[in-house]
Amino acid sequence: MTRYKLDKYKDEIVNLYINEKLSCAKIANLYNAHLCGIYDALKRWGIKTRNLSDSHKLYKVNDNYFKNIDSEAKAYWLGFIYADGYITKPSNIGISLKDIDDVHLTKFLKCINSDYPINYYVSTGYGECRYARIIINSVQMFNDLLLKGVKLKKSLILQFPDEQIVPKEFQLSFIRGYFDGDGSLILSENSINIKLCGTKEFLCKVIEIFNEVSNYNFQNKLFKRHKDEKNNYYFSYGGRLKVISILSKLYDNANIFLDRKFEKYNKLINS
Known part of the structure; x- marks a missing residue:
């Protein structure tokens, strides 16, 4: 990336360096740029670069949080x-x-x-x-x-994790997290609909789990999101009772969820 293309990302790069304390090497990796290009850009923007001892401010984090998926x-x-x-x-x-x-x-x-x-x-x-x-x-x-x-x-290559990664008892929690990130609940006068995006392999496994936990039949029918992308799909299911049948399983005894979507779910079940 040339020095002038870096200027497009000036605010982001300065923020990463000043506020998030990322090193020039890590910023260069994020923007596919040369290390010296990041140094030169910061200097050109009037940012004083840190010495080695200053560049390693550590924030606190539980590094082992994802070592075992057991909750x-x-x-x-x-x-x-x-x-x-x-x-x-x-x-x-x-x-x-x-x-x-x-x-x-x-x-x-x-x-x-x-x-x-x-x-x-x-x-x-x-x-x-x-x-x-x-x-x-x-x-x-x-x-x-x-x-x-x-x-x-x-x-375009995402696979649904096997039970050695996410034990069966936590699969619905995993799907709820995925739904909060890449799914939608549509409530309108004419439609009640749940939609989820992903790869063909991933979505087929989700549909399989839906059919295991719901009394309704979720057909294995996927739609391409973009014609020119080989493995980018979504599924969409409608109907109040059918949508509630699966969302109730996702939210049953749930302690963590995206508030905005949970509020829509509550609106649905109380309507």
Whole structure:
């Protein structure tokens, strides 16, 4: 990436360096840039670079949180990261959400016992969009997530985790996390609908689990999201009772969920 292309990301890069305390090497990796290019850009923008001893400020985090998926919360957050998180080399874990959902990032930080900051941005790529983001730096967590099925550039190759990764008793919590990240509940005068996006293999397994826990038949019918993408699908099911039959299983005794979607679910069951 040339020095002038880096200028497009000035605010983000400065924030990562100043507020999130990422090193120039990690920022260079995130933006596929040369290390010296990041140093030069910071200098050109009037940012004083840290020396080696200053560049290793550590935030608190439970590095071993995802070592074993043995609770509702861990299964939920793994599903959420499958859908709405990402990992980048050498050891970064990131989650970005609309700024109105920033309390959800606070929930995650509390679960992993972390004091990493939540940072806020405005993207103008496709109209103004405000979002919140955390980036965790942890070699152990990065490696554990890899072992748990989170892939680099995962959107078209994602597989549903087997029972050695997510035990059967936590599969619905995992799906709830994934639904909160990459699903939707549509409530309108003419339609009550649940939708989930993912790879063919992933969605087929979710449908299989739906049919195991519900009295309704969820047909294995998928639709392509974009014609030019080989493995990017969604399924969509409608009908009040059918939608409630599966959402009630996802939310039964749940302690962690995206508040905004849970409120819509409550609106549905109380209507």
